[in-house]
Amino acid sequence: MRAAVYRSTGSAAEVLRIEDLPTPEPGPGQVRVRLVVSGVNPTDWRLRSGATAMAPVAGFQVPNQDGAGVVDAVGPGVDPARVGERVWLYLAAFGNPYGTAAEYTVVPQERAVPLPDGVAFDLGANLGVPALTAHRCLHADGPVEGRTVLVAGGAGAVGHFAIELARAAGATVVATVSGPEKAALATAAGAHHVVNYRSGDPAAEIRAAAPDGVDRIVEVALADNLALDLAVAAPHASIVTYAADAKQPALPVRELMVRNLVLRFMLLYSVPPDALARAVAEVSAALAEGVLTPLPAHRFTLDDTAAAHDAVQSGAVGKVLIDI
Numbered sequence: 001m002r003a004a005v006y007r008s009t010g011s012a013a014e015v016l017r018i019e020d021l022p023t024p025e026p027g028p029g030q031v032r033v034r035l036v037v038s039g040v041n042p043t044d045w046r047l048r049s050g051a052t053a054m055a056p057v058a059g060f061q062v063p064n065q066d067g068a069g070v071v072d073a074v075g076p077g078v079d080p081a082r083v084g085e086r087v088w089l090y091l092a093a094f095g096n097p098y099g100t101a102a103e104y105t106v107v108p109q110e111r112a113v114p115l116p117d118g119v120a121f122d123l124g125a126n127l128g129v130p131a132l133t134a135h136r137c138l139h140a141d142g143p144v145e146g147r148t149v150l151v152a153g154g155a156g157a158v159g160h161f162a163i164e165l166a167r168a169a170g171a172t173v174v175a176t177v178s179g180p181e182k183a184a185l186a187t188a189a190g191a192h193h194v195v196n197y198r199s200g201d202p203a204a205e206i207r208a209a210a211p212d213g214v215d216r217i218v219e220v221a222l223a224d225n226l227a228l229d230l231a232v233a234a235p236h237a238s239i240v241t242y243a244a245d246a247k248q249p250a251l252p253v254r255e256l257m258v259r260n261l262v263l264r265f266m267l268l269y270s271v272p273p274d275a276l277a278r279a280v281a282e283v284s285a286a287l288a289e290g291v292l293t294p295l296p297a298h299r300f301t302l303d304d305t306a307a308a309h310d311a312v313q314s315g316a317v318g319k320v321l322i323d324i
C-alpha cells in the first residue's frame, strides 16, 4: 500500500516520505480499513515533529489519528459482517504504527465506529480527536442541560464540536473568537452568543449573555484566558483545559477557592476508558441525529501529506483533510 511514513522526528519536509509498505493484516480483535479521507490535527504534526513524545511501537510511523473509510477485512474474533461497513476512526496511530495517512490501516475494532448511511466520509474524518475531546471537556463534570457553556476559541476544531455538542445537550452556548471569519463559523455551529475576545470588553459581553455566570468553560488557552474565565465563571463552574501552550498560568488560588471552582485538565490519550467509550457512543448518537457538521475543508493528496501537516501547524482555519 502507499503510505506517508516517518522514521525519525523532525520537520515535515525532512522526515515525511511517501512509501510502499506491505498492506497490514488485521490481528485478533482488529479490523482493516481502506481509507477514503484522513483528518489532520495539531497532535499529528506535534508527534511527528518530536514536540510531544509517544513511545515508538515499530521502526516506522504512519501519521494521523483520524480518518474515515470502509472495513475491508477483519481479524480473528471480529464479526465478519463488519466487512463493507463504512466507519470513522479515532486514535488510529495511538500505540499503533498504522495511522490514517495511507491506503489502509489496522486498528482495534472499537476504534472503527460505524458511520451512518448518508453521513459523508469528510464528516467522519473531522470527528476523532476534536469531537471526543469536546465531549469529554463538556461532560466530565456532569450534565450541561439548562447550563451555560463558554467555548473559548469557538471556531477551532475542538471548539466547533464543543458548540454543536453543547447545544444538542440543551446548553446555552457562548463562544469567543478573534474576528469576523471565525465569528461566522461559531455562529454557523450554533453558538447562541459570539464574543470577540480581542476587542471591546469581552467579560462584559459574556456577562450580558450569561448574567448568572457560565457553568462550564471549554478552554483552549488557560494562561491567556484565566482572568477572563474568572470574571465570568458562576460559583461551582468548571474550567476544562485541553491545550498546553508554552505559557504557564499563574493560579489565583483564593479566587478559585471562594467560588469552589473546578480546574480540570484533559488529554484524549489518557481519558478514562469508560469516559472514552461514552464519548464515542454519544458522538455517534449526535452524528445519527444530524447535529454534527464538518468544518470547511482544506484538501490535500496523500503525496502532499507534509504540506497538510504544515497547514495545520500554521493555523489553517477549518479542517485539513487528505484524500486517499
Ligand SMILES: NC(=O)c1ccc[n+]([C@@H]2O[C@H](COP(=O)([O-])OP(=O)(O)OC[C@H]3O[C@@H](n4cnc5c(N)ncnc54)[C@H](OP(=O)(O)O)[C@@H]3O)[C@@H](O)[C@H]2O)c1
Binding pocket: 041, 042, 043, 129, 130, 133, 152, 153, 154, 155, 156, 157, 158, 159, 176, 177, 178, 179, 182, 197, 220, 221, 224, 225, 241, 242, 243, 244, 266, 267, 268, 269, 315, 316, 318
Ligand atoms: N488535550 C487533548 O487531548 C487535545 C485534543 C485536541 C486538541 N488539543 C490541542 O488543543 C489545541 C486546539 O486544537 P484544535 O484542533 O481545536 O485547533 P484549531 O482548529 O487550530 O483551533 C484552535 C482555536 O483556538 C483559538 N485560540 C487561540 N488562542 C486563543 C485564545 N487566547 N483565546 C481564545 N481562542 C484562542 C484559535 O483562533 P484564534 O487564534 O484566531 O483566536 C483557533 O480557532 C491544540 O493545541 C491541540 O494540540 C488537545
